[in-house]
Amino acid sequence: MxxxxxxxxxxxxxxxxxxxxxxxxxxxxxxxxxxxxxxxxxxxxxxxxxxxxxxxxxxxxxxxxxxxxxxxxxxxxxxxxxxxxxxxxxxxxxxxxxxxxxxxxxxxxxxQACTALTEPGTGSDFAAIGTTARRGAEGWVLNGEKAWIINGRHAGLAVVYAQCAELGDSSGIGAFLVDLTAPGVTRYAIDSAFAQTSLGTGGFHLSGVTLPDEAMVAAPGTAFKAILQEINAARTYVAAMCDGMVQAALDSAAAYGAERCSFGKPLNAIARWQAELEAAQAALAQARAATRQAVEQVAEGADAQLAAAEAKIGSVTCAQTHLPRLLQLMGAEGLRPEHPFTRHIAAAQIAGFTDGATNILKDRVARLTARKET
Ligand SMILES: Cc1cc2nc3c(=O)[nH]c(=O)nc-3n(C[C@H](O)[C@H](O)[C@H](O)COP(=O)(O)OP(=O)(O)OC[C@H]3O[C@@H](n4cnc5c(N)ncnc54)[C@H](O)[C@@H]3O)c2cc1C
Known part of the structure; x- marks a missing residue:
């Protein structure tokens, strides 16, 4: 490093x-x-x-x-x-x-650029995407809509996954490089009560977007498998990012606990307050150990499917569990935007969806573990 x-x-x-x-x-x-x-x-x-x-x-x-x-x-x-x-x-x-x-x-x-798999009608069930790519006189023609895409509102370039064969056929999915300023593309922003601005969350409509042959960056038969490989790296860095958010919240809470007094003593001298902080530290240490293992496997080019899924489940769950508890330790002060708690709590929920929702990953871990044991 x-x-x-x-x-x-x-x-x-x-x-x-x-x-x-x-x-x-x-x-x-x-x-x-x-x-x-x-x-x-x-x-x-x-x-x-x-x-x-x-x-x-x-x-x-x-x-x-x-x-x-x-x-x-x-x-x-x-x-x-x-x-x-x-x-x-x-x-x-x-x-x-x-x-x-x-x-x-x-x-x-x-x-900016983005990777677009998800659609309004399908997320976890990637094989069910409805965006189509068909051969036309001048190359490939794409039609469909992508939604909930990071950088989707302002990206100039996307790798778009589209169905080149019958709908539902995972081996028919190909990936295409699409200039998002081209005719036929309309980008839009997606906003929610969880601020989406720094993620640039958005989507885009593709209406008869014509692409040359060389725009296909993964052919049908390879794109579905390739994304499953790439996603192990994404799951692993999302785990590391959740660890980073918990660390930042711990640092803020520890600093506040040393200076804020209640009933005549600093917060960190109150046993129950300190126990909550230590519980978060212990959970983070455990999450970090799993993240480290996944990082090593991805870096070595090993099959990191299981380690990446376990790391992401562990770190997302640690963040979703302990960030609200750390906010609680701050009292009302923790709600101020100068502190990271509310942003990080929202982000931990988002991390639970991106690059494989937690429920889906839990099923995958169960399947991979069972396979390893037989
Ligand atoms: C802010 C944000 C940014 C994103 N960025 C991107 C991006 O850049 N590119 C991209 O392609 N996508 C992106 N996504 C989409 C993300 O990958 C999807 O949200 C995710 O795949 C889940 O799909 P879904 O939201 O449609 O939920 P659904 O698939 O509709 O699932 C709903 C719930 O049911 C559960 N569920 C579904 N099927 C099963 C099952 N078989 N077993 C158990 N539980 C199940 C899921 O875990 C989930 O909790 C982003 C999402 C968000 C919120």
């Missing part, structure tokens, strides 16, 4: 992202300059090879950087890594043309 890079990321997270994030929980959106600063640190090209303009770090560095960034704001970290992931994908052999066209904008923070 590159410690000097991680130190720079920690400085940026604390000094630039955390202060700006205060306003994101009440509706403001990140300034473009913040993406450009992230770009100049190399956050948009962490694993992109140096020969292609990136930093060339390994997966462990990506996970550690995202953990630190999520401690400041999960949504912003997710937005950056989703752009990063498309930049990395463009470095694959055969995509030289697309890399030449889009990499400079992606790596400099001028363009």
């Amino acid at each position: 590159s410690q000097s890079f991680l130190d720079q990321v920690a400085h940026y997270a604390r000094g630039r992202v955390a202060p700006e994030a205060t306003a994101w929980s009440i509706g403001a959106a990140p300034e473009p300059a913040l993406y450009q600063e992230a770009a100049s640190l190399g956050l948009l090209g962490m694993e992109v090879p140096e020969a292609q303009g990136g930093r060339g770090f390994g997966f462990a560095t990506r996970a550690a950087a995202l953990e630190v960034l999520a401690g400041a704001d999960f949504g912003f970290a997710m937005s950056l890594v989703n752009t990063h992931n498309i930049a990395l994908r463009l470095c694959a052999p055969g995509l030289e043309g697309a890399a030449e066209r889009y990499l400079p904008a992606l790596l400099s923070g001028r363009m």
Whole structure:
């Protein structure tokens, strides 16, 4: 891992992202300059090879950087890594043309990108997607709608999964590189009481979007399997990001508990108050151990299906359980946007959906464990 890079990321997270994030929980959106600063640190090209303009770090560095960034704001970290992931994908052999066209904008923070599987009608059941890709006279023609996509409201580029054969046939799903400013694409924002601005959550309609043959980045028969592989890395860094949020909340609560007095003594001198804090510390240590194992397996290129699913379940559950309890330790003060608690609580709920909802992952862990035991 590159410690000097991680130190720079920690400085940026604390000094630039955390202060700006205060306003994101009440509706403001990140300034473009913040993406450009992230770009100049190399956050948009962490694993992109140096020969292609990136930093060339390994997966462990990506996970550690995202953990630190999520401690400041999960949504912003997710937005950056989703752009990063498309930049990395463009470095694959055969995509030289697309890399030449889009990499400079992606790596400099001028363009955001997204990966679009989910639709209004289907999320967990990915094989049931209804967006279609059909051969036309001038190439592929895409029709459909994608929803709940990170960066979906402002991304310039997407990898879109679409059905090239009969609906419901998982082996018929292909992936296409789509310019989201092209004719036939209409982007929209999705807002909710959980602020979605730093995630850039949105969706888009695709109406007769015509693409050349080379826009297909994963052919039917390979796309479904490929996404299941890639998702292990995503589950693992989401686990690390949840760990980062719990750590940030612990730090804030510990600092407050040392200074705030109640009934004549600091909060941290009250046994029940301190026990809650220690319970969160213990749960985080356990979650971190599972995350570390998954990071190692993904970094080595091993089959990380089980470790990644277990890490994500453990870290999401730790965050969903302990962030509200840590907020409780703060009293009303914890509700102020200057503190990360409410943003992180919302983000932990979102983490429970993205890259495999918790229930689905629990079933997967049960199946994989049973298979290992037979
Ligand atoms: C803020 C945000 C950002 C997102 N970003 C992206 C993105 O960038 N790209 C993208 O493609 N998608 C994205 N998603 C979508 C996310 O991947 C889906 O929310 C997820 O796949 C779950 O699908 P769903 O929400 O349609 O829930 P559903 O599939 O409708 O499921 C509803 C509930 O039922 C449970 N459930 C469903 N089927 C089963 C089953 N067989 N067994 C047990 N339980 C089951 C689920 O666990 C869930 O709790 C994002 C979602 C959110 C909220």
